[in-house]
Amino acid sequence: MSRLDILKSSLKTKEERFNNKLSEHFNDVKQANGQPLNDKRCGQSTMRRWDRQNNALNNLQDEIAKTKKAIEREESKINGVEYITSLLPVEIVSLVEDGTLIQWRKYPHIFFVDGVDKARLIWDLKKKQIAHKFTSSIQDKELYKKFARVFNSLASKLNKT
Known part of the structure; x- marks a missing residue:
């Protein structure tokens, strides 16, 4: 398995994990239906939970962006090797x-x-x-x-x- 294949499979798993976390977050927000935010005790804990979920989603987005950049770098290296190889005897x-x-x-x-x-x-x-x-x-x-x-x-x- 080449490095490019490993990076692409990593990107795929990260995107799947991001989509799962995003759907979990939306389900959590839908489940609240606005009620816990009116409560003085549970409202703040619900907001903190949503902030943690949002931070996790942002971190996953950053990881996905890094992996995409790594894939682009790897593809440019491969293209460079192919170009030089075309010039070789x-x-x-x-x-x-x-x-x-x-x-x-x-x-x-x-x-x-x-x-x-x-x-x-x-x-x-x-x-x-x-x-x-x-x-x-x-x-x-x-x-x-x-x-x-x-x-x-x-x-x-x-x-x-």
Whole structure:
């Protein structure tokens, strides 16, 4: 389940909870029928109860607004990744779809080799070349070979300078 799906299901449950609280509040107000407000002792407690219900409704509305903003942010991130992906060469896109490369959502032109920590591949959008960064941080020789194999195959295909 993606983050966007989680946010949408959260929004749905919050809206359902808001609608239930709103109908409970209206039923409570209808049930009073104006009578408790005339009573000196119960009138104030009824008003306090309605204020608490109103505060709960306002808090739920704020939560719904935050969730809607989070959904908009998530959709814009997804659109940004899709846009950058459309600018990438086919070789990189196929490796991302295979699962060999993992695309960084924060910076969609940067990729990680699956299983290799810290080291990353960078697609330079202006120069149209692949580069690597932080390869010295790879301690295990097997992981270094795996990273080098992926980088060298991409560099031989893409870096034609």
